Amino acid sequence: MGHVTIFSGAFGSGKTEIALNFALERAGQSKYNKVLLADLDTANPYFVARDARDMLEAKGEKISIIAPVRELAQADVPNLPVEIIGLLRTDNEMVIDLAGDKFGALVLGYISGHIRARENYDMYLVINPFRPFSSSLDEVMELSNLLERAGKIKFTGIISNPNLVEETTADLIKEGHRRVVGFATKLKIPVAYLAVESKHYQELYPEYGSSLKQIKLFLRPDWIRGF
Amino acid sequence: MERVLMKGNEALAEGAILAGCRGFFGYPITPSSEIAEYMARKMPKIGGVFVQAESELAAINMVYGGASTGARVMTASSSPGLSLKQEGISFIAEAELPCLIVNISRGGPGLGGIQPAQSDYFQATRGGGHGDYHTIVLAPSGSQEMMDFAMEAFELADKYRIPVMIMAEGTLGNIMEPIIMREPVSKFIEKPWATTGCKDRKPNIVNTLHLGNEELENRNHQLFNKYQIINENEKRADTFLVEDAELVVVAFGIMSRIVKKAVVEARKQGVKAGLVRPVTLWPFPDEHIRTAAKNARLFLSVEISMGQMIQDIQLALAGSVPVEFYGRIGFTPNPEEILQEILRLAEREGL
Known part of the structure; x- marks a missing residue:
């Protein structure tokens, strides 16, 4: 069975953008015809992976978005794509975007048996320490415990995503990353990588090397920049 | 200066808390729910009250009660929820009680959809409920203003004894932007009219019933004299x-x-x-x-x-x-x- 990679994290941690970037990266390398990107974020239909469906299809990316059918894409209900269990029991490579709250925990509880059966998986906790409810160890621990207990799955890595979107600077990334590393040490979960927007990559590479990964934002509208 | 990355809804909720709001009464609805969620997490930790009411009607009437005591209180909802609250808003306007009412607006009519809209403009600016009244309506344009206007709204509400509405599109409620955290408000306007217990003084009465013909008309004139002052002093663009x-x-x-x-x-x-x-x-x-x-x-x-x-x-x-x-x-x-x-x-x- 192919690999399953789950991205979870608090509301607004950047997990959806990071899952999209990861799926695109895998699409170029996977032995499977298409990498499946499952949008299981049921919390709120604003700025979700399914919004990128048209863009990915238009670019001919080797990604298939698994999300509620188009007619229900904006429906404000706990809405899982019906084929998710079938797909988890099929040989494929899958990336899962999962809400990091009690609703995400509920979804994880529902699918985790099938994920454990596949054995070959990673579950990442995405942290932006500049977000409310993610700025202290207690808050991050509360979140990771909630998901780990619900899913009976341990996080295999933390993804550090310190940013203030357009106002991010290299110094801010460094400061935020230090805090995330502090959380990771206390939680005894390794830091898988530090995600930064492409424009910061060159400057930070000498310090962080291969633990640095550059990402591109797909869901953030261009017009928000420069005010 | 502490900077954080906040959704508009979170920034608004934190702004209300910084302004001294210690009572939130609401019924969650997309795209405003993050306000209720934020309050549910924060209020119990700071000695405040969060009530998920049984309905929008109940929530706005809890605001009516809370505001009568002089406390800084608020509710938040989205378009269809605001329709349900209109009766209560009319009562609060007549009773001249300060409070904050938030509409993170979505498309209608009817259930419409959860997508962003500004089509509650008439409802917000023409009063919305029955009778001749107005609420002050502020329209923020970003996360920082969601916080700042929430704080400003409570000042305006207390100053003029009027419900203040913040209307923002669903997009603004949900988009994240970096903001500067403000200092908590420490000075509050005295509220000698509030129902705080009447030991050693005459009772303060909050009531919106005016059965006499002249009394009713006089009441409307009083309200409109106030609206005239607001009109002269508070237009902003x-x-x-x-x-x-x-x-x-x-x-x-x-x-x-x-x-x-x-x-x-x-x-x-x-x-x-x-x-x-x-x-x-x-x-x-x-x-x-x-x-x-x-x-x-x-x-x-x-x-x-x-x-x-x-x-x-x-x-x-x-x-x-x-x-x-x-x-x-x-x-x-x-x-x-x-x-x-x-x-x-x-x-x-x-x-």
């Missing part, structure tokens, strides 16, 4: 490149930021465009509109609705300059789309 503008675009909320980009582009292409951004929707900044009309040949109202604010612009201009309309429903149009409309109108008018 931002203007951008309007001095020599031949085509003045009017837009509020997050829409105004998008239009600003389109105006900058239009200028680059030789069209003398400008922007008026109403900050208060009621009272409507009609003087800013008239000032901007000095060299204007055409106005354009851009709204996420079928055209509501356009009527206030027309009233302000009183026929002196024609007003065009461009609107979408459920979409936040991008600057390019607005630019094309500006260029189309400029070419048609020979600007």
Whole structure:
């Protein structure tokens, strides 16, 4: 069975953008015809992976978005794509975007048996320490415990995503990353990588090397920049 | 200065807390639910009260009760929820109680959808419920203003003893932006009218029933004298490149930021465009509109609705300059789309 990679994290941690970037990266390398990107974020239909469906299809990316059918894409209900269990029991490579709250925990509880059966998986906790409810160890621990207990799955890595979107600077990334590393040490979960927007990559590479990964934002509208 | 990355809804909730709000009563609804969620997490930790009411009606009447005691209290909802609250808002307006009412608006009519809209403009600015009344309506344009206006709203509410509404599109409630955390408010206006227990004084009575004919009319005159003062003192708008503008675009909320980009582009292409951004929707900044009309040949109202604010612009201009309309429903149009409309109108008018 192919690999399953789950991205979870608090509301607004950047997990959806990071899952999209990861799926695109895998699409170029996977032995499977298409990498499946499952949008299981049921919390709120604003700025979700399914919004990128048209863009990915238009670019001919080797990604298939698994999300509620188009007619229900904006429906404000706990809405899982019906084929998710079938797909988890099929040989494929899958990336899962999962809400990091009690609703995400509920979804994880529902699918985790099938994920454990596949054995070959990673579950990442995405942290932006500049977000409310993610700025202290207690808050991050509360979140990771909630998901780990619900899913009976341990996080295999933390993804550090310190940013203030357009106002991010290299110094801010460094400061935020230090805090995330502090959380990771206390939680005894390794830091898988530090995600930064492409424009910061060159400057930070000498310090962080291969633990640095550059990402591109797909869901953030261009017009928000420069005010 | 502590900076954090906040959704508009979170920034608004934190702003209310910084303003001393210690009572939140609401019923969650997308795209406003993050406000209730934030309050549910924070209020119990700071000695505040969070109640998920059994309905929107219950929630607004809890605000009515809470505000009567002089406490800073609020509710938040989204369009269909605001419709349900209208009876209570009318009562609160008549009782002259300060409070904050938030509408993170979505498309209607009916259940509509959860996509962003500004089509509750009439409801917000014309009172909304029964009887002759107004609420002050503020329209923030970004996360920082969601926080700042929430704080400002409580000051205005206490100053004028009036419910203040913040209306923001679903997009603004949900988009994240970096903000600077403000200092908590420490000075509050005295409220000698509040029902705080009447030991050693006459009871304060909060009541909206006026059975006598003259009493009823007098009551309405009292309210309207107050509205007149607010009208004179509290109209607010931002203007951008309007001095020599031949085509003045009017837009509020997050829409105004998008239009600003389109105006900058239009200028680059030789069209003398400008922007008026109403900050208060009621009272409507009609003087800013008239000032901007000095060299204007055409106005354009851009709204996420079928055209509501356009009527206030027309009233302000009183026929002196024609007003065009461009609107979408459920979409936040991008600057390019607005630019094309500006260029189309400029070419048609020979600007």
